[in-house]
Amino acid sequence: DAKTTQPPSMDCAEGRAANLPCNHSTISGNEYVYWYRQIHSQGPQYIIHGLKNNETNEMASLIITEDRKSSTLILPHATLRDTAVYYCIVRVNQGSGNTGKLIFGQGTTLQVKP
Amino acid sequence: DSGVTQTPKHLITATGQRVTLRCSPRSGDLSVYWYQQSLDQGLQFLIHYYNGEERAKGNILERFSAQQFPDLHSELNLSSLELGDSALYFCASSVDPTGATQYFGPGTRLTVL
Numbered sequence: 001d002a003k004t005t006q007p008p009s010m011d012c013a014e015g016r017a018a019n020l021p022c023n024h025s026t027i028s029g030n031e032y033v034y035w036y037r038q039i040h041s042q043g044p045q046y047i048i049h050g051l052k053n054n055e056t057n058e059m060a061s062l063i064i065t066e067d068r069k070s071s072t073l074i075l076p077h078a079t080l081r082d083t084a085v086y087y088c089i090v091r092v093n094q095g096s097g098n099t100g101k102l103i104f105g106q107g108t109t110l111q112v113k114p
Numbered sequence: 115d116s117g118v119t120q121t122p123k124h125l126i127t128a129t130g131q132r133v134t135l136r137c138s139p140r141s142g143d144l145s146v147y148w149y150q151q152s153l154d155q156g157l158q159f160l161i162h163y164y165n166g167e168e169r170a171k172g173n174i175l176e177r178f179s180a181q182q183f184p185d186l187h188s189e190l191n192l193s194s195l196e197l198g199d200s201a202l203y204f205c206a207s208s209v210d211p212t213g214a215t216q217y218f219g220p221g222t223r224l225t226v227l
Contacts, residue, residue, distance in 0.1 A: 032214075043116060043204050043218030044157070087157075093214050099170040100145060100213035102206075104157035 004088045009109045012082075018075040020108050022088030025069040031090050033064060035073045036102070039084040044104075047073065047086075078112045085109050117141065118219035120205050126225045132193040135222045139186055139207030145169075146188040147208075147216060148180055152201040163188055164211040195226045 005023040012018040024033065034049040048055055048062045050071075055062045061074040075082055087107040092098045117140035127133055139146050148160040159172035163182035174180075177195075182188045192199060202223050206216040 038157075041202060041221070041223075043118070043206070043220050044216075045116070046215050046217065049215070093212050098212050100147065100162040100164070100208075100211055101159035101170055101172060102147075102149075102157075102213065102216060103159065106156060 004090055004105055006086075006088050006105065006108045008106065009111070011111050011113055012075075012078045014080060014112055014114050015077055018078040018082065018110055018112070020073040020075075020086050020088075020110065021070065022073070023070045024088070024090045027068050027090050028092070030092050030095070032093055033062065033068075033071050034089040034091065034102070035060070035062065036087045036089065036104075037084040038087070038107075039081075044087065078110075080112050080114065083110060083112045116217040116219065118205060118207050118217050120203075120219035120222050122222060123220065124223050124225075126227065127195060128227055129195055129197060131195050131226075132191065133195065133224065135190040135192070135203050135205075135224075137188045137190070137205030137207075137219060139188070139205075140217055143207035143209050143217070144186065145208045145211055145213060146182055146186070147206040147213065148174075148188070148190050149204045149206065149218075150201050151204065151221075152198075155201075157204075160190070162211075162213070169211055192224070197226050200224055200226045 035047040036044040085107040160174040162170040
């Protein structure tokens with residue numbers, strides 16, 4: 001699975017959009033970009049994933065650059081409850097390269113401030 | 115609520131002891147994953163079971179073992195406990211063996227004194 005690089009911490013004002021970057025310059029063509037978050041020692045929570053196209057769901061939007069070497073998770077209207085560690089994970093989903101596991105890095109600690 | 119349950123929530127025990135952590139996956143999910151989260155190591159994958167069979171192992175110690183039962187619940191057994199085994203232990207489940215989207219339980223906090 002490709003390595004990812006995220007800033008260790010970010011701040012965001014409540015009600016504003018939070019844009020969390022992730023670099024994955026060695027990503028392979030069959031690797032997906034996943035985002036999970038962990039709120040203060042709770043179990044990690046799946047947010048969104050994508051392969052090439054931008055994705056949106058009820059929680060967030062995922063913007064993947066055309067060369068797929070980086071991506072941005074967007075929380076459109078951050079609330080205090082979005083304060084968490086956000087993990088960007090790159091992995092294959094099928095075939096011999098898939099082992100089922102998720103490899104978590106250090107993530108980005110997002111602090112949403114009033 | 116992810117639908118994954120873990121018991122107990124907290125466990126305090128002494129060095130050298132043995133404990134069993136239990137996980138019930140979401141209804142319909144066949145895969146169960148175990149992860150360990152300690153302060154110095156972050157979230158680490160331990161082991162993956164799919165429909166009762168072991169699929170993948172991570173950096174799981176020989177003192178640790180797991181199994182998945184016919185009703186799909188899973189147990190993680192930790193023996194000869196050491197202080198360094200103190201951590202949060204998470205179970206996750208997914209519907210298929212690829213782990214495309216995993217749903218995590220609330221975790222068991224193990225403290226070894």
